[in-house]
Amino acid sequence: MPGIEVVIVGGGVIGWACGRALATRGTGVAIVDPGPVPGAATPASAGMLAAQTEAHDERKPGVLALCVRARETTLRTARSLTDTTGIDVGLLQRGIAQLALDETEERTLRAAVAHQRQLGLRAEWLDATEVHSAWPATAPARGAAFVPEDGALDPTALAAGLRADAERVGVRHIPQRARALEVADTQVRGVRTEAGLQEADAVVLAAGAWSSELRLLPRPLPVEPMRGQMIALPWPERMQPAILYGHGGYLLPRRSEALVGATMESVGFDHTTTPDAQAWLRAIARAVIPSLGLAPVARHWAGLRPMTPDGLPLIGPDPQLDGLWYATGHGRNGILLAVLTGEIIADLLHTGQAPVDAGAFRPDRFHRSGSRHNQPNG
Numbered sequence: 001m002p003g004i005e006v007v008i009v010g011g012g013v014i015g016w017a018c019g020r021a022l023a024t025r026g027t028g029v030a031i032v033d034p035g036p037v038p039g040a041a042t043p044a045s046a047g048m049l050a051a052q053t054e055a056h057d058e059r060k061p062g063v064l065a066l067c068v069r070a071r072e073t074t075l076r077t078a079r080s081l082t083d084t085t086g087i088d089v090g091l092l093q094r095g096i097a098q099l100a101l102d103e104t105e106e107r108t109l110r111a112a113v114a115h116q117r118q119l120g121l122r123a124e125w126l127d128a129t130e131v132h133s134a135w136p137a138t139a140p141a142r143g144a145a146f147v148p149e150d151g152a153l154d155p156t157a158l159a160a161g162l163r164a165d166a167e168r169v170g171v172r173h174i175p176q177r178a179r180a181l182e183v184a185d186t187q188v189r190g191v192r193t194e195a196g197l198q199e200a201d202a203v204v205l206a207a208g209a210w211s212s213e214l215r216l217l218p219r220p221l222p223v224e225p226m227r228g229q230m231i232a233l234p235w236p237e238r239m240q241p242a243i244l245y246g247h248g249g250y251l252l253p254r255r256s257e258a259l260v261g262a263t264m265e266s267v268g269f270d271h272t273t274t275p276d277a278q279a280w281l282r283a284i285a286r287a288v289i290p291s292l293g294l295a296p297v298a299r300h301w302a303g304l305r306p307m308t309p310d311g312l313p314l315i316g317p318d319p320q321l322d323g324l325w326y327a328t329g330h331g332r333n334g335i336l337l338a339v340l341t342g343e344i345i346a347d348l349l350h351t352g353q354a355p356v357d358a359g360a361f362r363p364d365r366f367h368r369s370g371s372r373h374n375q376p377n378g
């Protein structure tokens with residue numbers, strides 16, 4: 001809303017996406033963020049836009065459609081960021097192939113392809129010969145599910161592009177750590193930082209795995225860190241760039257490297273790396289591209305995904321405390337959902353209507369009793 005001031009807690013890809021979307025609609029926005037934090041999810045991410053490839057959980061109605069919409073929104077935004085900021089977000093649009101390395105995987109992946117085709121989405125089953133001729137360096141596979149519209153981008157470049165564009169439309173950065181919400185009666189008044197009170201009409205909590213650390217939230221936030229470790233190996237010579245899932249993980253090319261991910265570990269805020277995880281990631285690389293078996297590990301890192309109990313984010317207003325908004329808990333899909341999250345928050349805040357049916361992401365789904373707000377779904 002023009003005339004209102006919003007403070008966003010968190011300067012990762014979600015925070016800047018929200019800031020950009022709000023400021024574009026005329027809202028005054030400040031992002032409170034102390035600067036790079038070890039273990040932060042954005043720079044540690046692979047950058048997958050695996051809307052269909054990672055759509056394992058079909059129990060939640062509408063989630064696949066939201067992910068597909070998020071992919072489209074991100075691709076459109078990526079192109080416009082290059083125009084407005086000159087930043088190239090490193091889009092890789094060659095599709096994603098998920099290799100079936102045994103009979104069970106073949107059955108599951110064939111069913112996923114059939115299901116997505118029934119929904120009108122593009123997905124193909126490639127047989128063993130087609131897989132070998134497309135990616136000759138891969139291990140012998142029974143076939144692969146191929147999603148031509150999935151892809152990846154460089155998450156650090158996306159964050160830089162969103163930030164540059166947000167600053168272009170007036171978003172300010174306050175390099176402080178937010179400590180606590182400031183609440184008077186039943187209305188949020190801002191956030192307390194190390195430097196004092198930052199007043200606001202609304203606060204958007206977008207601090208990733210650290211979101212639940214903000215003090216004076218109305219109730220414990222169901223967001224916990226989920227460590228993901230990754231390694232980088234040299235991309236195999238003479239192999240075309242390709243994004244490949246298999247053996248419980250994935251490989252993607254970035255510059256001259258193959259990034260291999262990723263563990264899912266519930267170890268609190270520990271963002272260190274471990275030899276066991278490195279061995280596990282090497283086994284994934286070897287199982288998908290055997291020539292990587294002896295490749296030297298160039299880098300090994302970890303990031304903390306903000307995970308909710310159902311793996312889906314919290315996007316929208318607090319059901320009881322006026323002026324508190326959530327844009328957090330994106331789990332494995334932070335990069336894919338970042339731009340759409342900004343659009344949902346900005347539209348809800350401005351018009352009360354989301355641009356999509358984001359009911360699956362309602363923040364009150366874990367504490368429905370006592371809800372006061374009915375969040376419109378668009």
Ligand code: GLY
Pocket residue numbers: 046048228261262305331332333
């Ligand atoms: N979306 C990939 C991951 O979280 O590892």
